[in-house]
Amino acid sequence: MRSSEVVGLYGTDAPADRQRRALTSGRVPVAVYGLGKMGLPLAAVYAELTGNVTGVDIDEQVVETVNAGGTHVTGEPGLADLVSVVTADGSLQAVNDPSEAAEAARLHVAIVPTTLTEERRPDLAALEAVVESVAHGLSPGDLFVVESTVPPGTCRDLVEPTLAAASGLDPDEFGVAFCPERTASGRALRDIRGSYPKVVGGVDEESTRAAALVYDELVDNEVIRVSDTTTAECVKVFEGLYRDVNIALANELALVRDDLDVDVVEAISVANTQPYCDIHTPGAGVGGHCIPYYPYFVFDRVSGEMPLSRAARDVNDSMPRFLAETVVDGLQARGTAIEDATVAVLGLAYRPGVAETRASPAIPLVEDLSSRGARILVVDPVLDGASADYPLTPIEELERTDLDAAVLVTNHPEFGDLDWESYDSLVCVDGRDALVDLPDRHDCYVVGRGPN
Numbered sequence: 001m002r003s004s005e006v007v008g009l010y011g012t013d014a015p016a017d018r019q020r021r022a023l024t025s026g027r028v029p030v031a032v033y034g035l036g037k038m039g040l041p042l043a044a045v046y047a048e049l050t051g052n053v054t055g056v057d058i059d060e061q062v063v064e065t066v067n068a069g070g071t072h073v074t075g076e077p078g079l080a081d082l083v084s085v086v087t088a089d090g091s092l093q094a095v096n097d098p099s100e101a102a103e104a105a106r107l108h109v110a111i112v113p114t115t116l117t118e119e120r121r122p123d124l125a126a127l128e129a130v131v132e133s134v135a136h137g138l139s140p141g142d143l144f145v146v147e148s149t150v151p152p153g154t155c156r157d158l159v160e161p162t163l164a165a166a167s168g169l170d171p172d173e174f175g176v177a178f179c180p181e182r183t184a185s186g187r188a189l190r191d192i193r194g195s196y197p198k199v200v201g202g203v204d205e206e207s208t209r210a211a212a213l214v215y216d217e218l219v220d221n222e223v224i225r226v227s228d229t230t231t232a233e234c235v236k237v238f239e240g241l242y243r244d245v246n247i248a249l250a251n252e253l254a255l256v257r258d259d260l261d262v263d264v265v266e267a268i269s270v271a272n273t274q275p276y277c278d279i280h281t282p283g284a285g286v287g288g289h290c291i292p293y294y295p296y297f298v299f300d301r302v303s304g305e306m307p308l309s310r311a312a313r314d315v316n317d318s319m320p321r322f323l324a325e326t327v328v329d330g331l332q333a334r335g336t337a338i339e340d341a342t343v344a345v346l347g348l349a350y351r352p353g354v355a356e357t358r359a360s361p362a363i364p365l366v367e368d369l370s371s372r373g374a375r376i377l378v379v380d381p382v383l384d385g386a387s388a389d390y391p392l393t394p395i396e397e398l399e400r401t402d403l404d405a406a407v408l409v410t411n412h413p414e415f416g417d418l419d420w421e422s423y424d425s426l427v428c429v430d431g432r433d434a435l436v437d438l439p440d441r442h443d444c445y446v447v448g449r450g451p452n
């Protein structure tokens with residue numbers, strides 16, 4: 001496309017309908033940085049809308065797979081077909097090198113990982129690398145959108161100043177907006193297309209306007225404009241904090257289940273029958289690189305202690321230890337020492353069907369049981385050897401193994417086919433209230449429900 005036909009949205013005085021037509025006819029070239037669980041679906045939806053998207057990923061295998069019309073992201077209904085269509089018709093191409101894409105694009109969308117360091121400080125290295133690359137290709141009129149979840153103040157204090165300094169442009173020559181990705185693995189396309197209102201906040205009015213125009217076209221739901229990027233950043237991390245604290249309340253109630261001698265899960269579900277109560281589900285712990293990470297994005301930006309949110313993190317992080325202690329107690333009750341036991345840990349990924357192990361509660365559980373001397377078999381049907389933190393035992397091998405105990409951490413559907421009849425007598429700890437119809441000879445403890 002001749003560069004003269006290419007337009008930027010930020011600061012243009014073209015009528016809004018002409019801007020929309022430019023976007024949907026491909027005259028606002030888009031670059032999406034990060035083609036992972038969220039980035040690839042997002043790039044595909046942008047490609048479907050604009051016909052002119054370059055996806056950038058540092059992983060050569062990802063780029064090769066996408067350009068061959070394939071997808072490395074599994075468990076996403078509709079994604080494989082969509083990627084195949086948009087790569088075949090040229091709407092989406094993938095590259096490793098960000099510089100060319102940054103030069104050509106007028107709309108830059110960053111959706112690279114934002115994680116934590118070992119010291120649980122925000123790790124924005126991937127985003128910083130993208131900002132540096134884009135800066136060298138930034139043109140007046142460009143719009144830089146951050147979809148990665150970031151600590152409040154990141155767009156204002158890091159993204160905009162770095163873009164200005166490295167590009168030599170004045171901040172009022174380009175736009176920066178934060179438009180959080182309110183999407184969950186397993187329903188990414190549906191969520192990206194508009195399961196929920198899209199939140200948009202810019203570093204200035206014009207950035208908010210331009211970003212709102214883009215997402216008005218991209219999503220089938222309301223676009224909510226907020227005061228600025230920091231407000232939009234807070235919306236996203238507040239959602240995560242809310243979830244983490246409410247899961248912690250459910251877990252705290254599960255931890256006192258034996259004293260109360262009630263089915264806590266039953267009491268929670270009935271308590272939730274009136275609209276002012278939304279206690280979440282107790283479980284094996286909180287994993288993924290979202291919910292357990294976002295509180296630290298906020299802790300890092302405030303001087304206050306935030307005791308409630310920190311305590312919630314501690315409660316959720318205590319669940320793997322509770323599971324381990326329940327296994328030890330169950331084995332002890334039948335005269336088996338943990339150091340003589342073989343224990344299967346079912347589910348290493350943090351969520352069913354999602355090939356992601358970051359912050360998975362299975363990891364501290366495996367470490368805890370191993371430190372007590374147990375022999376551990378880790379079973380996870382969605383992970384391959386390369387993506388797992390431990391050697392994996394295939395499900396079919398499990399039934400031929402002389403097990404003493406099994407702990408369900410993540411309820412992959414494949415575990416529904418496990419033949420519990422094939423084991424003599426097990427200690428079972430069900431971290432997801434998912435194991436049903438186990439033979440009575442097994443001693444089963446369900447988190448929140450107690451022994452059955």
Ligand SMILES: NC(=O)C1=CN([C@@H]2O[C@H](COP(=O)(O)OP(=O)(O)OC[C@H]3O[C@@H](n4cnc5c(N)ncnc54)[C@H](O)[C@@H]3O)[C@@H](O)[C@H]2O)C=CC1
Pocket residue numbers: 033034035036037038039056057058059062111112113114125126127129130147148149181182183184185289290
């Ligand atoms: N996974 C989820 O459920 C959700 C994630 N998010 C946010 O989206 C962001 C991305 O998350 P995921 O897609 O799950 O991550 P992911 O780990 O699945 O994928 C990240 C991709 O970015 C690539 N990458 C890393 N550094 C790069 C760089 N400098 N330039 C280009 N590509 C680079 C990686 O190779 C990988 O393919 C994170 O900030 C996360 O907080 C937001 C909502 C939901």
Ligand SMILES: CC(=O)N[C@@H]1[C@@H](OP(=O)(O)OP(=O)(O)OC[C@H]2O[C@@H](n3ccc(=O)[nH]c3=O)[C@H](O)[C@@H]2O)O[C@H](C(=O)O)[C@@H](O)[C@@H]1O
Pocket residue numbers: 149181182183184185239240243247280281282283284285286287288289290291350351
């Ligand atoms: C409100 C909501 O559903 N947020 C989603 C969430 O996605 P995520 O993949 O992190 O899954 P999740 O359902 O929050 O689960 C996170 C972890 O918490 C555990 N979990 C979840 C809910 C619950 O009641 N109890 C519980 O123990 C899960 O087992 C998992 O280990 O976090 C994403 C994010 O914020 O990045 C967000 O975009 C997604 O929409």
